[in-house]
Amino acid sequence: MKLAILVNEGPYTHQASDSAYQFTKAALARGHEIFRVFFYHDGVNNATRLTTPPQDDRNIINRWSKLAEEHKLDMVVCVAAAQRRGIVDEGEAKRNGKDATNLAPGFRISGLGQLIEAGIQADRTVVFGD
């Protein structure tokens, strides 16, 4: 089955990001297709490569990046939510005159249309949030 995942909560907040990750991993292990993981609201904070948790803690961002690399996941960050929270790729840095970028590998910045498309294309959309 084709599944879409929506993550509305930042990392290290409550548990939504962890739950979404564990669900996505389990769905892939079950042989399902993940059409897209969409990060919205504070969920866009899952996409900053500058996160440095203590060494004995899970690295939520790297974990997403690794999963995306292993399974060719399409992980999309909402552009408007990202701009508000300072999540920047090269295109956004150029467009908004920023001197740095911080988008982690495996993520891309795009618009809400990508969430709508995921809702249409996927058989189920599972929402994780606060």
Added chain:
Amino acid sequence: MLNIVNKSPLDRNTLQTCLDAGTGGAILLIEDGVYAATRGNAFESKLKAVQGNYKLFALGPDLDARGVGDRVSDGVTVVDYAGFVDLVTEYKTCQSWL
């Protein structure tokens, strides 16, 4: 419909809102929502009352993370993440009550 509730009923009213919606189907309790699946919790009677209309599930890893894996109410089925995935595919729609 699969209803997913991730907050304790002692903290938020999302589980109550879910019951008020009256969709029937199933309720999966995850994260702090699993407290509602424990024996003797203040919301237990309300869940017992709707057991005819809903199948009740709770996420095992989240029960264990809170040390209440051995206190699950009768009538609640414990599932792992694979079981969570199966529930999502089994029901035609799923609603996260956030």
